[in-house]
Amino acid sequence: MPTTTKPPQLTGxxxxxxxxxxxxTQHLPEPGTIIETASGEAMVYVGDCWPDPHLDLSRLAARLRPARKVILIGDIWAVGRPLKYALCEEWLRQKREARLAARPPQLPKAPAPRCGQARQDGKPCxxxxxxxxxxxxxxxxxxxxxxxxxxxGEHALTVSRLAQKARTTQLTPRERLEGAIALRAVIVELRKPRRRR
Ligand SMILES: [Zn+2]
Known part of the structure; x- marks a missing residue:
């Protein structure tokens, strides 16, 4: 969609x-500690317990999103891997949410136009x-x-009727206008591309 704009922090x-x-293992920071380096790496100490009840996954994901590389330090199989997948899921979710938020509000669809002429029973068609x-x-x-x-056919009849009349009588301004409109309509109809049937 050309009108949607991506939120800047979720591109890339x-x-x-x-x-x-x-x-x-002796001088390990508290689980949840994040150490960021100047080169865009974020080291996250994850400990050895998963799921961590103190961990706010969506906040952690938002905090780590701008990093170039995230290093999860701790028990690889018990915490590292599950947290890695949870973070990826959360980033996808945040991206989806941002995309939805950036979408322009959808106007309710106007009902399709109807014929609307009075039927024999008086109700609109x-x-x-x-x-x-x-x-x-x-x-x-x-x-x-x-x-x-x-x-x-109708427009052509009007043109022909007025042309006939103009041979013997002066047309009123109203008739001249009517003739001009009908002639124009004939030209427009003839110029339209024909649909094959
Ligand atoms: Zn109708």
Whole structure:
């Protein structure tokens, strides 16, 4: 869709995530500690318990999203891997949400136009506008809607009738206008591309 704008913080690739065992188990920061480096890496100490009840996954995901690389340090299989998948899921969810929020509000669809002419029982005709004619507006073919051929015929008759009259009498301004409109309509109809049947 050309009108949607992407929120700036969610463009680009998500961070690359790796899991790593801690090097020094004796001086390990608290689980949940995040250490960011100048090169765009974020080291996250994840401990060895999953799921962590103190961990706010969506906040953590939002915080880590701008990082270039995320290193999950702790128990790889018990915490690292599940957290990696949970973060990826959460980023996808946030991206979907941002895309939905950026979408322009949808206007309710206008109801399709109807013929609307009075039926024999007095109720308005519910057929689609222009039904049975080759247009998509105006009355249906049961209520005066004309096919292009019929319209052309009606306009041509008007032109011919007025041309006939103009030979013997001066046309009134109203008739001249009517003739000009009919002639124009004939030209418009004739210029329309014909639909194959
Ligand atoms: Zn109708």
């Amino acid at each position: 690739r998500r961070p690359n995530i790796v899991c790593r065992r801690p090097d020094d 519910g057929l689609p506008a222009g039904w049975g004619t080759d247009g998509a507006e105006g009355p249906c073919k049961h209520h005066g809607g004309l096919s292009a051929a019929r319209r052309l």
